[in-house]
Amino acid sequence: MIILFAPSEGKRSGGDTASLSRTSLLFPELYEKRREVIAKYEAVIHAGNYDALKELFGLKDEKEFERYKIPFETAPTMKAIERYDGVAYDYLGYPQLEQAQQAYIDRNVIVFSNLFGPIRAGDCIPDYKLKQGSTIDSMAPEKFYKKYFTDSLNELINTQEVIDLRAGFYDKFYTCSTPPLTLKFLKEGKVVSHWAKAYRGVVLNSIAKNGIESVSDFKNVKIEGLSLIETVQTDKKHEIIYAID
Numbered sequence: 532m533i534i535l536f537a538p539s540e541g542k543r544s545g546g547d548t549a550s551l552s553r554t555s556l557l558f559p560e561l562y563e564k565r566r567e568v569i570a571k572y573e574a575v576i577h578a579g580n581y582d583a584l585k586e587l588f589g590l591k592d593e594k595e596f597e598r599y600k601i602p603f604e605t606a607p608t609m610k611a612i613e614r615y616d617g618v619a620y621d622y623l624g625y626p627q628l629e630q631a632q633q634a635y636i637d638r639n640v641i642v643f644s645n646l647f648g649p650i651r652a653g654d655c656i657p658d659y660k661l662k663q664g665s666t667i668d669s670m671a672p673e674k675f676y677k678k679y680f681t682d683s684l685n686e687l688i689n690t691q692e693v694i695d696l697r698a699g700f701y702d703k704f705y706t707c708s709t710p711p712l713t714l715k716f717l718k719e720g721k722v723v724s725h726w727a728k729a730y731r732g733v734v735l736n737s738i739a740k741n742g743i744e745s746v747s748d749f750k751n752v753k754i755e756g757l758s759l760i761e762t763v764q765t766d767k768k769h770e771i772i773y774a775i776d
Contacts, residue, residue, distance in 0.1 A: 537643060542660065546608045568670065611655070644656065649676065673703035688707070695711040712769050716773050723775065760773060
């Protein structure tokens with residue numbers, strides 16, 4: 532079972548594990564490709580152009596830039612699943628999970644970082660800031676990673692079933708070769724956006740607690756706060772629609 536997950540704009544600072552290296556991330560054989568993106572990112576930071584940094588980071592206060600100027604070769608790291616600090620991650624509640632449940636997430640969840648591309652939740656990454664959809668010196672990371680990492684992702688996933696909990700933007704990084712299970716959340720009959728992030732976290736929490744290993748197992752799980760409305764399955768789509776209670 533593979534679960535695809537989005538990153539968050541917010542990050543926790545610091546870290547207590549070694550700096551980024553070839554063996555830090557999924558697909559070490561593609562580390563030099565990741566380095567191409569990282570090198571462009573660090574070059575923009577090193578150049579120190581205020582307007583370029585403002586666009587890159589999505590920040591307005593120049594004082595906030597200092598946090599992200601530590602070179603990755605010396606910056607401490609922490610697990611990606613602990614680094615990200617947004618709504619979905621709050622509702623996932625990773626720190627409160629049991630050790631076996633955390634290990635399930637570390638192993639089975641692939642997060643699509645705007646800077647580092649597809650990584651396992653348990654991979655260790657440094658603190659960084661990159662606004663979703665930003666280009667880095669004219670490079671679009673989502674197009675780059677889709678071009679160079681799709682084959683490796685397809686090989687990794689192979690015949691495993693996939694639950695895709697990403698926001699739609701992250702289809703630009705990777706599209707599964709066969710339709711994954713996706714989820715839609717409705718409130719009073721309308722599709723929600725912000726609260727979808729929260730319920731993706733709730734769903735991942737339930738997946739981890741139940742040690743889900745197949746889509747059929749997942750469909751039998753009662754998720755707090757959600758009621759199943761409909762399951763849609765065609766050659767091109769496999770989706771569960773939930774109502775938020």
